[in-house]
Amino acid sequence: MDQNRWETVKQVTAAITGEPERIAIRGARKVDARGVQEHFWVTAADGVITATGTDEEAFEHACRSIAVDPADGTAIVDAGGRVLTPGYVDIHAHGSWERSFDDGPEGIDVARAGHAVHGTTRQVLSLITNPIDVMCENLRNVRAAMERRPDVLGSHLEGPFLALARKGAHDPECLRDPVPELVERLLDAAGGTLRQITIAPELPHGIGAIRRFAEAGVVPAVGHCDADYATARRGFDAGAGIMTHMFNAMNGLHHREPGPIPAAVEDPRVTIEIINDGFHVQDPMVRLGMRFAPHRTAFVTDAMAATDCPDGAYKLGALDVNVVDGHARLVSNGAIAGSTLLLEVAVRRAVTELGVSPVDAVEAATLTPARTFGFDRPNAVTGAPLGLVSPGYAADLLLTDPADWLVERVWCAGRALK
Incomplete structure (x- = not known):
């Protein structure tokens, strides 16, 4: 840098x-x-x-x-x-400016600056799948960051409770079933600062874990999953309130196997994330997705360390990533490895390229993500609503x-x- x-x-x-x-x-x-x-x-x-x-x-x-x-x-x-x-609110991002939110206090400061100067005033810091001890330490780092800076809203664990078949760029060696002991370890490490956790509800302990996290004040998210429609509905009824980056890392729409997407679309309690970079989700599907759930679609970036940086070699957790033409892929198997998107770009694309009204585009980057965690009203984290x-x-x-x-x-x- x-x-x-x-x-x-x-x-x-x-x-x-x-x-x-x-x-x-x-x-x-x-x-x-x-x-x-x-x-x-x-x-x-x-x-x-x-x-x-x-x-x-x-x-x-x-x-x-x-x-x-x-x-x-x-x-x-x-x-x-x-x-x-209003300032943009990103509830799913991993880093920028060559640093990840997993990289300790300095990594948080650097990556936050990279998003802040482009208008993301508040951010839930997403942490990648790692060994449980590492994830607990990263949760404690986010907790400490919240004590010194108001722009950090808490943490999002994208893993380790993901489906192997839909792991994306997550390390398969670190994936786990969410047994109660692991759930409690993560909750203890976060100390009340965990905002969301992505879980594949079809895992043996998936529904029980969703219920426990929800009871603890976390908003579980259905994603990185191979769940059928009925299982996804069970997940939302158990307390899941988010669909992690709809269309990505999940079974898609099918007329005889509807899968998890219709379950999220039908449920007015669920916020639906979309990565509007034209790569993760192509433009016709972004427009369709926004029509699926008006006022419930949140633009997210899923941004990794290469965000706002030149093409080249980077890391996602312990995995090697190569970025070409702004698109990040794992070196090992070519899987998409997060994005290099900024919310500033997501809003601009929506307004100038997709024909989305400025009001709807701004809502997807501000009020909708804030509402997901109750930050649209006075609360203990931000004080004044967002x-x-x-x-x-x-x-x-x-x-x-x-x-x-x-x-x-x-x-x-x-x-x-x-």
């Missing part, structure tokens, strides 16, 4: 662990799950949005209420018609170029990250 990126990592880390700023932004085009508003303004203090609106006189009053002089041009951001959205540009919500804000949907300014909990 070059020196400029190291400096960015230090700047982002210092900002996110520092104090929130007072924020006043005017002249924006607001886009969130509630719709579009022109000539929009927002103010924030102490990491929380204090007021929003379109009336200039009200803006001046809102500025004074947070001790910002409305006549001081240096204290106010003129959006100049740029798109103002996912909307509205008074009382966290001051997670992005200013984006309306022409190309590239993120230009980023605030997380009132901290300026870019």
